[in-house]
């Protein structure tokens with residue numbers, strides 16, 4: 585490896601790297617968590633796990649992964665599925681774009697690679713939703729290809745092992761850490777090695793209060809030696825949030841409620857929810873809500889009471905959503921998407937987005953209470 589890219593890092597020598605690999609792999613051999621995707625070398629299954637694990641915790645992913653693979657055991661079964669069914673199996677995992685991109689990627693694999701998960705870096709990188717980290721993880725874990733990886737856990741771990749005092753998310757920081765990831769790789773068993781790095785980052789080299797006393801590489805870690813774990817890596821700049829208010833309508837017509845499918849280009853595209861729109865603030869009166877509903881979907885309704893309030897966060901928005909119950913009066917729902925009248929019992933059959941699911945749960949709880 586050439587000289588380090590950043591002056592504010594301690595670049596280790598060959599002896600240090602040998603010792604680190606030995607210690608890390610020795611530790612991983614007995615400390616590795618038994619996770620379902622670690623029992624396979626199937627590129628497709630590893631791909632599913634890697635996509636699910638993006639921005640989602642391991643404990644949350646396990647049951648989703650198992651259900652998903654049971655229903656879609658290979659590329660062909662996924663490629664042949666309807667988007668709505670794939671989203672249903674993803675419901676609750678969040679970041680639904682991942683599921684839609686996986687479906688498109690599976691169709692691409694069938695069209696271009698006869699349904700066999702590609703083994704070539706360029707072909708894997710050409711799949712929708714697959715970036716450098718994911719491609720490296722799949723190819724190293726499934727095929728032991730010598731590919732480096734860099735994700736949240738290894739960014740933190742590498743920053744500490746390198747004593748890297750700059751911003752690891754800057755261009756320079758990323759170049760330095762990717763170069764380190766490549767430099768560290770052993771010649772063989774790279775999949776095992778990459779998983780061991782991520783495991784160490786996820787279980788011991790934690791963002792706050794890392795467990796250095798249990799860490800197999802503690803004697804090699806300059807950040808530990810200098811006691812600067814709380815300063816390295818440099819924290820990310822804090823996101824500025826904007827608070828917005830929205831109203832959602834549980835529109836009733838006899839035994840049915842109205843669902844609206846989020847169209848392409850909208851937040852939660854492909855998922856279903858109740859008609860909703862932006863409002864200037866909390867506590868809008870019924871008349872204004874009724875007018876806004878008519879403007880949004882062309883239906884007149886008698887707005888009654890508040891069903892529930894939901895708070896959630898999407899990108900830089902903190903959304904305060906109030907759900908009102910209303911009775912349909914006149915008009916057909918209109919807009920550049922699909923609508924469906926359904927009973928509350930059938931709501932579970934639809935892939936609902938997160939706030940719609942919370943509203944549906946509140947409605948079902950309320951109805952069950954009235955029945956009992």
Ligand code: SF4
Nearest residue numbers: 789796799802805808
């Ligand atoms: S010694 Fe502590 S800071 Fe260093 S790698 Fe291990 S857990 Fe992380």
